[in-house]
Amino acid sequence: MTDPASWPHESASLADYGEDCVKQWNNVSLRYRVPLRGFFSKRVKDSAEVEDLTQEVFLHLIRRARGGPIEHVEQYVFQVAANTLRDWGRRRRARNQEAHESFDAEIHQPATDISPERVLLGKEEIKLVSAVLRALPERTRDVFVLRVLEKKKYAEIAVMMAISVRAAEKHMAKALAQLGGIMGKAQDRD
Known part of the structure; x- marks a missing residue:
């Protein structure tokens, strides 16, 4: 179900996920969290990044919902996911993230301790x-x-x-x- 071609093309609106905002967002989160993780994990190696990208999609949805109802929630969710992934890739390229080496205390230990x-x-x-x-x-x-x-x-x-x-x-x-x-x-x- 993480393949975009296999997503159902339902025309549900945000209101179809519950009677109030809290239930709507809980249900949207329950419904789309696993598919979003799958979408991102196919494209991003780091599991922490996958979780961050998933959270970023939900954050975007919450901000967008303040402006009015969201129609066709599923299509909108995965369009936001695709845009989030594209923006993430641009940021990584701009910051030359691939060349970054994470700090590892064992590797980056000074050759001699300075007394x-x-x-x-x-x-x-x-x-x-x-x-x-x-x-x-x-x-x-x-x-x-x-x-x-x-x-x-x-x-x-x-x-x-x-x-x-x-x-x-x-x-x-x-x-x-x-x-x-x-x-x-x-x-x-x-």
């Missing part, structure tokens, strides 16, 4: 690097910042600072030597 001690050592190293950079001559520090942090090429740095490319390279080498020396000493202490 409080490691965090403290990292903070100390950052302070050390900052101190070394502040102690560098201004031009050397500027070359380092432009090259490392702003990803500028030596030719761009040379033009910006009105120095030669070779001078920019020497300033960078000087900054790296200072940082390397201090970092080497820090690692020797550990």
Whole structure:
């Protein structure tokens, strides 16, 4: 009965499902929930998505019923289901949902746990690097910042600072030597 060709073409209205709104919606839900799930499960793999789509159809029907009576309920229900499925597909494509990987704690666990001690050592190293950079001559520090942090090429740095490319390279080498020396000493202490 989930195949659209096998659906009966009854011309029942919403009023035919009960005397008041509560009974009407309960009866519509009882009558169409299983066929709607079947309709969606043939087209959608995830059972949670099937349930969400089914609920979305009922939500649409309730909103629509506020505007007046629904005639030909069965045809209307499955037309809404088809439109809901089409909208769902568009949203998935727009959000590139197929490329999404769900979070799995076992798979996405960091390779190593970062201990409080490691965090403290990292903070100390950052302070050390900052101190070394502040102690560098201004031009050397500027070359380092432009090259490392702003990803500028030596030719761009040379033009910006009105120095030669070779001078920019020497300033960078000087900054790296200072940082390397201090970092080497820090690692020797550990």
